[in-house]
Amino acid sequence: MAISRCNKCGALAEHERGRVGLQYDCIQCGVSTPIYDTVFFVKQLSDMYFAQRKELNSLRPLSPVAVQANAAVQIASEKSGENFDIHNSDLLSSDVQHAPIIEWFKSKNITSTAYIDAVDTTGFFDEAAVAMGSDYELLGEVCERIRYAQLKEYNNASIHLGRKSKKDVNALETFIKKLYDHSLVARIFSNKDEDSIRVVLQNAPSVRRFFAGDWLEWYALMICLRICQERKVEYACARNMTLSFPNNDKRELDVFFLIDNTQPLYIECKSGDFRQELDKYVALRKRLAIDQRHFIICVADLDSDQCKGLAAMYGMTFVNTQTLGQHLTTLL
Numbered sequence: 001m002a003i004s005r006c007n008k009c010g011a012l013a014e015h016e017r018g019r020v021g022l023q024y025d026c027i028q029c030g031v032s033t034p035i036y037d038t039v040f041f042v043k044q045l046s047d048m049y050f051a052q053r054k055e056l057n058s059l060r061p062l063s064p065v066a067v068q069a070n071a072a073v074q075i076a077s078e079k080s081g082e083n084f085d086i087h088n089s090d091l092l093s094s095d096v097q098h099a100p101i102i103e104w105f106k107s108k109n110i111t112s113t114a115y116i117d118a119v120d121t122t123g124f125f126d127e128a129a130v131a132m133g134s135d136y137e138l139l140g141e142v143c144e145r146i147r148y149a150q151l152k153e154y155n156n157a158s159i160h161l162g163r164k165s166k167k168d169v170n171a172l173e174t175f176i177k178k179l180y181d182h183s184l185v186a187r188i189f190s191n192k193d194e195d196s197i198r199v200v201l202q203n204a205p206s207v208r209r210f211f212a213g214d215w216l217e218w219y220a221l222m223i224c225l226r227i228c229q230e231r232k233v234e235y236a237c238a239r240n241m242t243l244s245f246p247n248n249d250k251r252e253l254d255v256f257f258l259i260d261n262t263q264p265l266y267i268e269c270k271s272g273d274f275r276q277e278l279d280k281y282v283a284l285r286k287r288l289a290i291d292q293r294h295f296i297i298c299v300a301d302l303d304s305d306q307c308k309g310l311a312a313m314y315g316m317t318f319v320n321t322q323t324l325g326q327h328l329t330t331l332l
Contacts, residue, residue: 001038006031086225087127092237093120100236101258108288111244118239119221124182125210129218131175133321136300138168139175143271146185146201146211155201162195173197184210216269216321220255220298223325224265227332234260251284259332264290267324271300278314285316293317293331298324 002015006026015024015035023032084091091097098114105112132139142159149157159176161169176197179185184207187200202208210218221239228235236258243251257265266288268281274297285295296317302310307318319327 002035003038003041004033004035005041006033084229086222086229087121090120090122093117097236098238098241100261101238101241101256104258104261104264105243109246113242113244114238115240115242118241119237121222124184125206125214125218126222128179128182128184128210129215130222131178132215133219133223133300135171136321138171140300142172142175142179143211143215146199149201150208150211157199157201158191158194159197159199160195161197213269213271216271216298216300217254219321220267220269220324224255224257224267224328224332227325227328228257228259231332233332236261245287251280263294264288265294265296265331266290267296267298269298274299281316282314293327296324296327 002017002020004013004015004024004026005011006029008031009026009029011026011028013024013027017037019035020037022035024035025031026033093116095114095116097119098116102112102114132143145157145159149155159172161172164172176185176188176199179199180188184202185199186202189198189200191198206214217239221237225237227233238256239254241253241256243253245251253266254269255267257267259265266285281295281297285292288295292311292315294317296319297310298319298321299307300321302318302320304320304323307320307323310316310318317327
């Protein structure tokens with residue numbers, strides 16, 4: 001079977017297959033029209049149709065659901081890529097990245113509100129926190145002296161170097177210099193006579209919060225991110241997320257991860273007294289139905305025996321800055 005279509009009036013006509021390649025005078029307008037093999041003609045027509053449909057679809061705006069799905073795929077791809085630097089990225093600070101966590105809480109009839117900028121690591125809080133948490137026994141003194149000075153509204157704090165080994169002095173000097181380089185302190189002075197370093201404080205609210213306790217949240221976040229990256233674990237993460245319960249109670253989470261969209265990982269961070277709130281954490285763990293191993297209380301200055309004893313008493317996992325990473329590696 002053969003077919004022709006007049007280019008002037010659009011009239012279609014069928015012909016014997018033997019006339020393929022010949023010309024035909026249109027019966028409606030008389031214009032000479034080529035005759036084609038029907039299969040060839042339909043294929044050419046179909047190719048044109050699907051090409052135009054594809055172009056049209058590309059010009060149409062995507063639905064909100066499709067946009068979010070595409071963004072989620074893009075974020076997952078970048079997180080798993082070799083070029084993703086957990087210490088210098090705003091990739092995690094998006095509504096899309098937090099969406100799986102919000103949905104997880106919604107399934108438990110809890111409304112959650114994300115503070116997306118709390119996981120933006122383009123600043124220097126994360127680097128300083130990891131440095132301090134990795135050697136808290138030595139460098140924690142710097143944080144405590146700055147925190148105390150802030151509470152008393154002093155404008156400076158002194159870090160005494162006497163009776164410390166040369167190695168420890170070098171480590172303290174390097175860390176304090178890093179705080180200055182990252183603008184977490186305004187100025188530093190070395191006092192040779194008193195064998196100390198005086199630091200002039202920054203008064204920016206974010207810096208004050210860092211030394212008041214936020215540093216431990218940053219430390220926990222970065223340790224968990226590092227392990228997830230090393231083990232190629234799929235995750236969503238949040239810091240400072242607010243939970244609203246049906247009875248109008250509200251609670252702020254320090255650090256929260258959702259592993260493979262199913263497994264929650266809760267980390268409460270305490271650099272000061274925590275004992276008066278233990279009953280609240282016990283109730284929250286039961287309310288969220290999170291396994292004891294995945295509900296973690298990280299207290300900066302607890303020793304190993306205290307961690308074990310509190311875990312046995314309260315049905316939660318207690319860690320310090322040195323054992324947090326060790327515990328996380330058993331979970332991820």
